[in-house]
Amino acid sequence: MFEPQxxxxxxxxxSKDQLEAVVRELYRHNLFHIExxxxxxxxxxxxxxxxxxxxxxxxxxxxLVRIRSIENTYSVSPTSMDAGEQKMPTxxxxxxxxxxxxxxxxxxxxxxxxxVSLENTIRDYRTRIAELKPFTVFPANxxxxxxxxxFAVFAGLVPAQVSLGVPNETFIAAYDKSNLLIAVxxxxxxxxxxxxxxxxxxxxxxxxxxxxxxxxxxxxxxxEITRLEGDLGAVSxxxxxxxxxxxxxxxxxxxxxxxxxxxxxAPLRFATTEETFVAEGWVPADMVAVLTSDLQSATDGKVxxxxxxxxxxxxxxxxxxxxxxxxxxxxxxxxxxxxxQYGELDPTILVSIxxxxxxxxxxxxxxxxxxxxxxxxxxxxFLKDDAGKKxxxxxxxxxxxxxxxxxxxxxxxxxxxxxxxxxINRHLLIGSHAGGHGPDVVLMLVLTAWVGILHIxxxxxxxxxxxxxxxxxxxxxxxxxxxxxxxxxVMWGILLVLWSLFEMPLMPVLAGYPAVxxxxxxxxxxxxxxxxVGIIGIGQDSLLELMELPTVISHVLSYTRLAAxxxxxxxxxxxxxxxxxxxxxxxxxxNLNLVGVIIILIGxxxxxxGHTLNIALGILGGGxxxxxxxxxxFFTKFYKGxxxxxxxxxxxxxxxxx
Amino acid sequence: xxxxxxxxxxxxxxxxxxxxxxxxxxxxxxxxxGMGTGLAQFGIGSAAVGATAENKEMFGLxxxxxxxxxxxxxxxxxxxxxxxx
Numbered sequence: 001m002f003e004p005q006x007x008x009x010x011x012x013x014x015s016k017d018q019l020e021a022v023v024r025e026l027y028r029h030n031l032f033h034i035e036x037x038x039x040x041x042x043x044x045x046x047x048x049x050x051x052x053x054x055x056x057x058x059x060x061x062x063x064l065v066r067i068r069s070i071e072n073t074y075s076v077s078p079t080s081m082d083a084g085e086q087k088m089p090t091x092x093x094x095x096x097x098x099x100x101x102x103x104x105x106x107x108x109x110x111x112x113x114x115x116v117s118l119e120n121t122i123r124d125y126r127t128r129i130a131e132l133k134p135f136t137v138f139p140a141n142x143x144x145x146x147x148x149x150x151f152a153v154f155a156g157l158v159p160a161q162v163s164l165g166v167p168n169e170t171f172i173a174a175y176d177k178s179n180l181l182i183a184v185x186x187x188x189x190x191x192x193x194x195x196x197x198x199x200x201x202x203x204x205x206x207x208x209x210x211x212x213x214x215x216x217x218x219x220x221x222x223x224e225i226t227r228l229e230g231d232l233g234a235v236s237x238x239x240x241x242x243x244x245x246x247x248x249x250x251x252x253x254x255x256x257x258x259x260x261x262x263x264x265x266a267p268l269r270f271a272t273t274e275e276t277f278v279a280e281g282w283v284p285a286d287m288v289a290v291l292t293s294d295l296q297s298a299t300d301g302k303v304x305x306x307x308x309x310x311x312x313x314x315x316x317x318x319x320x321x322x323x324x325x326x327x328x329x330x331x332x333x334x335x336x337x338x339x340x341q342y343g344e345l346d347p348t349i350l351v352s353i354x355x356x357x358x359x360x361x362x363x364x365x366x367x368x369x370x371x372x373x374x375x376x377x378x379x380x381x382f383l384k385d386d387a388g389k390k391x392x393x394x395x396x397x398x399x400x401x402x403x404x405x406x407x408x409x410x411x412x413x414x415x416x417x418x419x420x421x422x423x424i425n426r427h428l429l430i431g432s433h434a435g436g437h438g439p440d441v442v443l444m445l446v447l448t449a450w451v452g453i454l455h456i457x458x459x460x461x462x463x464x465x466x467x468x469x470x471x472x473x474x475x476x477x478x479x480x481x482x483x484x485x486x487x488x489x490v491m492w493g494i495l496l497v498l499w500s501l502f503e504m505p506l507m508p509v510l511a512g513y514p515a516v517x518x519x520x521x522x523x524x525x526x527x528x529x530x531x532x533v534g535i536i537g538i539g540q541d542s543l544l545e546l547m548e549l550p551t552v553i554s555h556v557l558s559y560t561r562l563a564a565x566x567x568x569x570x571x572x573x574x575x576x577x578x579x580x581x582x583x584x585x586x587x588x589x590x591n592l593n594l595v596g597v598i599i600i601l602i603g604x605x606x607x608x609x610g611h612t613l614n615i616a617l618g619i620l621g622g623g624x625x626x627x628x629x630x631x632x633x634f635f636t637k638f639y640k641g642x643x644x645x646x647x648x649x650x651x652x653x654x655x656x657x658x
Numbered sequence: 659x660x661x662x663x664x665x666x667x668x669x670x671x672x673x674x675x676x677x678x679x680x681x682x683x684x685x686x687x688x689x690x691x692g693m694g695t696g697l698a699q700f701g702i703g704s705a706a707v708g709a710t711a712e713n714k715e716m717f718g719l720x721x722x723x724x725x726x727x728x729x730x731x732x733x734x735x736x737x738x739x740x741x742x743x
Contacts, residue, residue, distance in 0.1 A: 337718040441743040445736060554729065557736070561728075564735040628725045631718070 030650030051267030135214035152190035319643035329393030338641025356401035358626035364405025367413035372399035414573025444563035452559030459637030486537020496527025576610030684738035691734025698727030
């Protein structure tokens with residue numbers, strides 16, 4: 001919680017005959033984040049070379065390429081498939097690769113060849129139909145235009161009738177805003193005729209090599225295309241049937257061979273000498289004991305493992321989140337911004353609590369919440385990778401929050417529920433049912449400003465904590481901490497001054513006390529002093545930071561978007577209801593006839609389109625604005641990020657088992 | 659009587675005009691700030707899309723830069739809401 005997983009740095013050394021056993025064990029555990037060995041930067045391991053791949057690497061990778069090509073034909077992808085109920089033992093996969101792969105490969109190649117040839121023929125026939133098109137106005141056999149010894153034939157489009165100065169026979173007919181011209185001239189006059197034709201704007205068209213009139217041939221080709229498309233459908237059907245049959249085997253092969261290739265290439269990341277190898281890497285501290293004992297037993301104790309000391313701030317320690325389950329999906333939102341550094345506070349939990357609240361505050365509507373919830377469950381069918389699932393979990397939490405806020409606001413697709421809003425009224429005065437005093441705009445704005453004040457104060461406090469934790473004690477550390485404290489003082493100082501001057505709802509009333517200095521009361525003076533001390537604090541940390549002083553106000557006001565964006569969403573919903581129901585459907589229902597039914601249908605369409613649009617805007621508005629408040633207003637106060645992702649060597653087996 | 663009716667009418671008209679001006683003001687506040695945000699986001703947005711296309715990891719930062727000018731239109735919206743209610 002609030003801190004990434006504690007890591008230990010391990011150094012594993014053994015003689016080269018243990019290399020395969022060690023690599024296999026590391027891969028199986030999927031825990032060891034390998035620190036790549038770089039020859040030019042080999043601190044403590046001078047003179048070592050990077051290792052050679054294990055034997056069998058090239059065979060495995062060439063088999064993997066074959067499998068991937070078959071997967072491509074059948075459009076199978078391991079990432080989009082759920083793990084089967086029964087995993088295949090690797091020995092069985094190995095046997096089947098030797099026994100069946102060749103046959104499956106041939107079959108796939110045959111299918112793909114058949115499919116490609118059918119597709120090519122269809123494409124070819126389509127081109128021919130296009131070539132025949134200008135000649136459909138020419139009623140005679142196209143073969144008759146070819147094969148003359150003493151005559152030359154010109155065919156093409158001309159803008160207008162042409163009369164040639166040489167002996168000729170021409171056919172001309174209107175075609176597509178132009179004219180098809182076919183001219184037969186004696187061969188000795190061909191050059192002259194060609195010149196005349198081009199002068200008249202002649203565009204030559206190739207005479208198709210066909211026997212029959214253009215019309216007949218077009219009909220024939222169209223027929224053929226229909227027949228071939230039928231065949232193509234049949235082939236696709238057979239491919240699909242084979243895919244169903246082979247998919248589980250293919251993904252199992254893929255997994256097994258990928259594992260073999262990755263294992264075989266692992267020594268490329270180790271340091272080696274003639275007889276030994278050294279692997280450096282990171283392991284979660286609580287897993288060190290398990291990994292060590294398993295490595296020892298896999299190699300009969302012929303391995304040396306030791307924990308190496310490291311500097312948690314200076315060294316690039318890989319970062320793995322360490323959060324309670326409900327916060328895990330939010331890690332995706334953190335990774336979009338940047339993974340925390342190893343030493344700093346991990347704010348994932350804060351985001352996972354506050355983000356859904358912001359989302360619900362903006363899009364608080366029971367109807368929209370239910371639709372988003374259903375949408376999330378529906379999309380689960382398609383988004384099967386890790387990031388997609390996390391995104392959908394975030395959406396689920398956000399839509400539940402939306403429903404809860406909808407109950408509080410008493411909103412259902414912009415209509416009100418049978419009870420009055422609790423605390424905050426967002427119902428605008430739209431439509432004939434409108435009554436009461438309208439939305440509590442000022443209340444909402446002040447409330448959201450409070451949210452901003454507290455959120456930003458929290459951010460600054462976290463910066464102070466991070467400073468205390470990450471910077472070595474000394475002048476620099478005190479400067480940073482007092483600088484951040486200065487920001488808090490400035491914000492609350494300004495607030496005190498404001499409170500001493502104005503009365504605002506939801507804010508302490510400090511106005512009306514006797515003035516102490518220049519018409520300002522004691523609280524105001526205290527506020528001014530705090531502000532001044534704060535400015536000094538910021539300035540001693542960094543003078544340039546003083547330029548950012550206006551952000552104290554603008555960042556707090558930025559939180560008022562929670563109220564503003566939410567109200568605009570309510571307005572769209574209510575206006576949609578007003579137009580669709582009160583203006584279109586209700587008057588027709590009063591006096592029903594046939595035209596009325598059609599108008600009612602139009603009203604329903606408007607209702608659906610309006611709300612669909614508003615839901616889309618709601619996801620964008622609710623999601624983007626909430627996350628933006630975190631990224632821009634909250635994180636900029638303390639968050640550094642830029643941590644290295646923990647990527648352990650190995651893979652959890654989905655389709656196979658040892 | 660006639661004078662009284664006149665006065666009431668004049669007052670009603672004045673109230674209506676004031677409401678109208680408020681509505682115009684609210685519209686201007688949202689519309690003009692929207693244009694401002696649009697102008698600012700136009701440059702940042704195209705650069706951000708370019709950067710993200712080059713390097714996917716830029717997405718978070720690019721989104722952050724793109725939404726910074728959004729604050730302007732939010733202020734406009736807040737002002738409009740304060741004017742109207």
